[in-house]
Amino acid sequence: MSNRNIATNLLIKQINQSDAIAYRPGFLASPTDSNFGVLNKAYEETGRLYAQLKTAVDSGKCSTPTCEWEIKRLIQLEGAPTTTLDFLSNFASEISTVEEPNFDPNNNFAYTIANSILTKKPSFSKTDGYNVELHLLEDGSQQLIFTGPGFDEPLLVNSSTLKSLLDSGTSIVAPTPNIDGDMSALLLETGLFDVEDTMEDGTLGPNAKITETFVLKNPDGTFDYEILDIGNGKGRNILQYDMDKIKRKSEPFIDAEIAGLLSSEQYAVAAWNVYISKGTTESEDDQMVQAANAGDNSWSYEFDLPLSYEHKELFSVKYKDYFMNNYLIQFTKNQLPTVEEDAGILDLAQAQQAKAQKFLDDNNLN
Amino acid sequence: MSYVLVGTAAVSIVSGIIGGASAKKRARAEAARKRKLQAKLNMLEKNRQKIINPYENVVSLSSMLSNPMANLGVATQAAEMQIEEADISLANTLDTIRSTGASAGGATALAQAALKSKQGVSASIEMQEKNNEDKRAAGEQRLQEQKMAEEQRMQQADAAGKQFMFSTREGREVTQMNRVAAQIGGAQAAQAQAQADQTAALTGTISTLGSLGAAKLGQGGSN
Numbered sequence: 228m229s230n231r232n233i234a235t236n237l238l239i240k241q242i243n244q245s246d247a248i249a250y251r252p253g254f255l256a257s258p259t260d261s262n263f264g265v266l267n268k269a270y271e272e273t274g275r276l277y278a279q280l281k282t283a284v285d286s287g288k289c290s291t292p293t294c295e296w297e298i299k300r301l302i303q304l305e306g307a308p309t310t311t312l313d314f315l316s317n318f319a320s321e322i323s324t325v326e327e328p329n330f331d332p333n334n335n336f337a338y339t340i341a342n343s344i345l346t347k348k349p350s351f352s353k354t355d356g357y358n359v360e361l362h363l364l365e366d367g368s369q370q371l372i373f374t375g376p377g378f379d380e381p382l383l384v385n386s387s388t389l390k391s392l393l394d395s396g397t398s399i400v401a402p403t404p405n406i407d408g409d410m411s412a413l414l415l416e417t418g419l420f421d422v423e424d425t426m427e428d429g430t431l432g433p434n435a436k437i438t439e440t441f442v443l444k445n446p447d448g449t450f451d452y453e454i455l456d457i458g459n460g461k462g463r464n465i466l467q468y469d470m471d472k473i474k475r476k477s478e479p480f481i482d483a484e485i486a487g488l489l490s491s492e493q494y495a496v497a498a499w500n501v502y503i504s505k506g507t508t509e510s511e512d513d514q515m516v517q518a519a520n521a522g523d524n525s526w527s528y529e530f531d532l533p534l535s536y537e538h539k540e541l542f543s544v545k546y547k548d549y550f551m552n553n554y555l556i557q558f559t560k561n562q563l564p565t566v567e568e569d570a571g572i573l574d575l576a577q578a579q580q581a582k583a584q585k586f587l588d589d590n591n592l593n
Numbered sequence: 594m595s596y597v598l599v600g601t602a603a604v605s606i607v608s609g610i611i612g613g614a615s616a617k618k619r620a621r622a623e624a625a626r627k628r629k630l631q632a633k634l635n636m637l638e639k640n641r642q643k644i645i646n647p648y649e650n651v652v653s654l655s656s657m658l659s660n661p662m663a664n665l666g667v668a669t670q671a672a673e674m675q676i677e678e679a680d681i682s683l684a685n686t687l688d689t690i691r692s693t694g695a696s697a698g699g700a701t702a703l704a705q706a707a708l709k710s711k712q713g714v715s716a717s718i719e720m721q722e723k724n725n726e727d728k729r730a731a732g733e734q735r736l737q738e739q740k741m742a743e744e745q746r747m748q749q750a751d752a753a754g755k756q757f758m759f760s761t762r763e764g765r766e767v768t769q770m771n772r773v774a775a776q777i778g779g780a781q782a783a784q785a786q787a788q789a790d791q792t793a794a795l796t797g798t799i800s801t802l803g804s805l806g807a808a809k810l811g812q813g814g815s816n
Contacts, residue, residue, distance in 0.1 A: 312610060315614075316610050316611075316614040319611065319614035320614035320617040321618075324618075398621070479637065480637070483636040484633060486635070486636035487630065487632045488629065489632070490629050490632035491628060491629065494625070
């Protein structure tokens with residue numbers, strides 16, 4: 228099912244994005260009917276029903292002496308427009324997630340089709356065999372029914388069930404967290420950078436550097452550079468970082484971020500499927516035809532929720548790797564010295580010799 | 594109701610639904626953000642490093658204090674020697690008196706001198722003993738003062754330790770809580786705003802739908 232979801236969701240997304248259908252011969256020539264008349268049909272008989280019920284109550288000709296059923300139905304009918312709007316806006320808000328750029332294609336593809344129908348995307352019209360109906364049920368709830376060739380079976384959505392789901396803080400289509408924004412904020416929270424490196428909008432400035440506390444130094448207090456071979460017998464000093472210290476400092480904050488993500492497990496599943504499992508960044512995804520996704524390693528919303536302890540552990544490990552490899556690395560790799568006189572281009576052999584000699588001197592090994 | 598009016602109402606309903614949907618989505622996103630921040634805050638507080646009391650291992654040294662003057666001895670050996678010397682001197686003098694034939698009165702004077710010398714020695718011992726007693730008392734007083742000072746040092750250290758722990762924890766918690774509380778507050782405000790937008794969108798639409806319903810009712814009534 229997971230692969231089916233991925234394949235169908237990505238296909239619909241690609242079709243919508245590519246405008247390919249606009250170039251299909253005959254498409255523009257044929258009439259398209261996307262007017263489903265959902266509300267008109269749903270309320271078609273309500274006027275007559277309301278009048279009948281009202282008359283029955285007013286004239287005392289009800290099914291029971293107290294007119295209990297008739298009065299209940301009248302109240303339901305009077306509240307029906309509000310319920311309809313609430314229901315439709317709830318449903319529309321949920322399924323609009325499928326249009327987000329980082330949408331997880333492991334979500335149920337039926338919602339992507341439903342969204343395509345409601346937003347009148349080409350190929351999802353009445354002409355193409357799709358239909359949507361709204362039914363006002365006797366218990367006061369309402370039901371949307373989507374049908375068409377893309378569905379395995381009709382998609383039924385009940386208003387009261389949807390409302391209770393949403394009220395409990397869950398969702399029928401899981402949005403993918405803004406991992407880029409979260410991890411950029413996390414960089415700041417780790418305390419590895421000076422406060423002065425923070426810009427007004429709360430992000431790291433372009434010249435931000437990890438504080439000297441985390442840079443490796445010699446016993447005499449000078450920086451312990453790594454000499455980078457830049458070719459042609461030349462080299463440059465680059466800072467070396469105490470990665471163990473960095474890890475120890477940043478880990479509590481990363482753990483807290485992970486705990487935050489796991490407070491809504493469906494978000495964690497989306498993050499896993501879209502980013503964490505494969506380890507690709509948003510910028511890398513932007514360069515691909517389709518954003519990378521977990522594929523066969525995907526977690527299913529249907530079968531993997533609630534997440535097991537093993538899933539959570541794996542998520543935590545991979546999340547940390549993702550942070551280190553995609554966000555922190557830019558501040559720990561190939562960083563030039565902050566001391567101006569150490570930052571120039573060096574003769575590689577001489578610099579290496581001097582470094583070796585310094586090691587011998589510092590450790591009394593001469 | 595004319596087709597134009599129905600068409601206009603339909604557009605209004607659709608835009609109302611879209612507006613409401615968008616506001617609802619924002620409200621839910623902010624609610625989720627708030628949940629996330631709360632969980633994050635809980636984890637940060639749970640995992641923060643234990644605050645140490647730097648004065649924890651301060652111990653009272655009063656047991657090491659003692660009165661060095663407590664067991665002062667009296668120099669009786671010198672006194673005994675002095676007495677022996679006085680006795681020897683008296684014996685020698687008596688021998689001389691006997692050999693020279695001096696009177697008994699001279700012997701008596703000598704015996705008195707010897708007695709006086711022994712009395713002097715006794716007075717010296719007494720003085721030493723009194724002197725030692727004074728020193729012992731002074732030492733005891735100093736010891737009590739030192740013990741008191743040490744106990745005060747201990748109490749101050751304990752109080753300073755508690756103060757340090759309190760202020761450190763307080764400072765850190767306040768900073769943390771301020772930061773995340775501000776974020777949670779932001780999420781709450783955004784959620785409230787989104788809910789207000791959603792209400793506004795739906796209120797306008799309900800009136801449109803109401804008029805549409807009234808028109809339908811009219812149709813139903815005429816049927």
